[in-house]
Amino acid sequence: MHGNVLAITDVASTTQQITFWLLAVVSVGSALGMILARKAVYCAVLLAVVMLSLAVLYALQNAPFLAFVQVIVYTGAVLMLFLFVLMIVGIRAQDSIVETIKGQRVATGLAAIGLLVLLSLTVGHAVLGTAAPAGPQFGANNVYAIARLIFTTYVFPFEVTSALLITAALGAMVLAHRERLTPKLTQRDLSRLRVSSGHPAPLSGPGTYARHNAVDMPALLPDGTPDEASVPSAIQGVPETPDQRRTLLGSSTAAMRSAAGPGEPGGDSGQEGDA
């Protein structure tokens, strides 16, 4: 019986070790990819990977409350905020690889090595004993124990936190606020504009009478010509439709494709990567 229990704890510790090393490799790799990727969206997604693996590492260290808060607050709220702002602030922005300060990379590398050595020595010199025996506050009782700490010992910092959050929300509102420079258009103004624009009827929806009803397909007018105004302005000019792509790629590709066989259903899939 005793040996059985020992075997079970042994298996548990082996599982913990496997999980730790796997997540360590994943998180360090993602973090490295984050500082190396040139597109900001890749950085955000890789940061999400790092944060999720850290959540699992918290769970591994008997901190289930923090693991869930990590997923909800960091991955759910903070990263989504990052992505929202990224979509506004220019998704196409890429870092140039030209050094603006001479020798910055080398200096950074030296500083990083110095910091790593310093921190490793500090951590190595400290007495890092084995984990203390897990009390009830590290198991199912974790949330209650943290709540007790927050509302007794740390109650004042906790209250100050609320002031900080309100200040941050107000600050974000003030900073993101934009003054309206032109008067707001009333319904009368809008209808007047519509009549005077020469296009009183509502615009046709994208894809009407076209071969596909995707949003990037212009609607076909009764005489068969595509109506460019039916495509939302945000995706206008993106060569997504096969016709636009064909005109971009030139007649040689079109000739090649017609030679390969007309009416081939997957004929366009080979060009997806070029767009």
Added chain:
Amino acid sequence: MSPGNFVALAVVLFVIGAVGVLVRRNAMVIFMCIELMLNAVNLAFVAFARMHGNLNGQVIAFFVMVVAAAEVVVGLAILMAIFRTRRSASVDDASLLKY
């Protein structure tokens, strides 16, 4: 599983975040690297809590998360205000106090 391993991982992640802050020039990515450093410190706090067998480290990690959330909100708002005036998210372009 010794807490030392977790602390070592936290050190590595912290250094990577610091390198990112120094090297990158897109303000958004710099923000993300700062988040990475805060996360690494949180991991160390949780490891220390486990090592000492009390929950103070976890509570402090919780406070770090709250402060980081507030910091991100204000930081991104500033970034958007800068982007609105000069159409760029690069920290090199923000070299004047005004305009």
